[in-house]
Amino acid sequence: MKKLIEFKNVTKEYNIGEVPIKALNGVDFIINEGEFVVVLGASGAGKSTILNILGGMDTATSGKVTVGSQDLTGLNEKKLTAYRAEKVGFVFQFYNLIPNLNALENVKFAAEVCKNHLDAKEILTKIGLKNRMNNFPSQLSGGEQQRVAIARAVAKNPSLLLCDEPTGALDYVTGKSVLKLLQDLNRETKTCVVLVTHNAAIAPMADKIIRVKSGKIESVTVNELKQSVEGIEW
Numbered sequence: 001m002k003k004l005i006e007f008k009n010v011t012k013e014y015n016i017g018e019v020p021i022k023a024l025n026g027v028d029f030i031i032n033e034g035e036f037v038v039v040l041g042a043s044g045a046g047k048s049t050i051l052n053i054l055g056g057m058d059t060a061t062s063g064k065v066t067v068g069s070q071d072l073t074g075l076n077e078k079k080l081t082a083y084r085a086e087k088v089g090f091v092f093q094f095y096n097l098i099p100n101l102n103a104l105e106n107v108k109f110a111a112e113v114c115k116n117h118l119d120a121k122e123i124l125t126k127i128g129l130k131n132r133m134n135n136f137p138s139q140l141s142g143g144e145q146q147r148v149a150i151a152r153a154v155a156k157n158p159s160l161l162l163c164d165e166p167t168g169a170l171d172y173v174t175g176k177s178v179l180k181l182l183q184d185l186n187r188e189t190k191t192c193v194v195l196v197t198h199n200a201a202i203a204p205m206a207d208k209i210i211r212v213k214s215g216k217i218e219s220v221t222v223n224e225l226k227q228s229v230e231g232i233e234w
């Protein structure tokens with residue numbers, strides 16, 4: 001399998017107050033093209049920091065981060081912004097939709113700045129929101145809003161889909177359907193998905209599980225017996 005992402009001895013320090021906080025302390029891992037990766041760890045372990053660096057929203061203090069042929073640690077602010085806009089789709093716990101745009105406009109607004117974007121209507125239809133395209137976020141349930149947020153991320157046709165606790169605000173059944181959607185999209189489009197969560201029970205749905213503890217990698221496990229989300233209970 002071809003390598004897509006590499007973290008090499010990555011550190012991240014925050015200098016707030018007297019004592020610097022080492023959010024990441026010598027992190028190494030590799031993610032291959034098309035993989036569905038779950039990043040697990042307790043609160044404060046460094047999961048979001050990894051995701052933010054990978055998405056070009058933050059930069060490493062030292063070490064090297066490569067995505068495809070791009071060395072993110074060498075990019076200036078302008079190039080990092082272009083990387084973030086073109087290559088990365090983001091899904092957060094809170095959907096961050098624009099309240100005065102309907103579902104279709106939310107997806108179009110984000111996607112149409114990207115060169116190789118997909119058709120917003122097609123994606124929303126595929127995601128099961130054909131009849132809700134003209135609804136505003138306030139008229140949609142949490143699960144539907146998260147689907148719009150996923151459509152918005154996917155419509156950019158990104159190389160990488162980054163999800164930070166995407167089911168954190170959803171009930172069990174809705175959360176599970178959102179995970180199924182992400183798993184199906186990964187299977188069908190082969191887009192690499194990196195999903196951060198503290199719910200260790202969903203590890204069996206991943207190709208690879210990266211466990212983070214106190215800013216370090218505790219383990220990287222390749223899951224040979226990947227399961228469909230429907231078959232996992234927690």
Ligand SMILES: Nc1ncnc2c1ncn2[C@@H]1O[C@H](COP(=O)(O)OP(=O)(O)OP(=O)(O)O)[C@@H](O)[C@H]1O
Nearest residue numbers: 014016021023041042043044045046047048049050
């Ligand atoms: N902007 C910041 N300034 C200072 N410290 C920060 C900042 N962002 C994160 N940290 C610290 O870095 C460490 C790692 O934080 P991070 O958000 O990556 O953890 P996490 O594993 O995602 O936690 P959670 O599951 O609670 O979201 C924590 O100690 C956190 O307090």
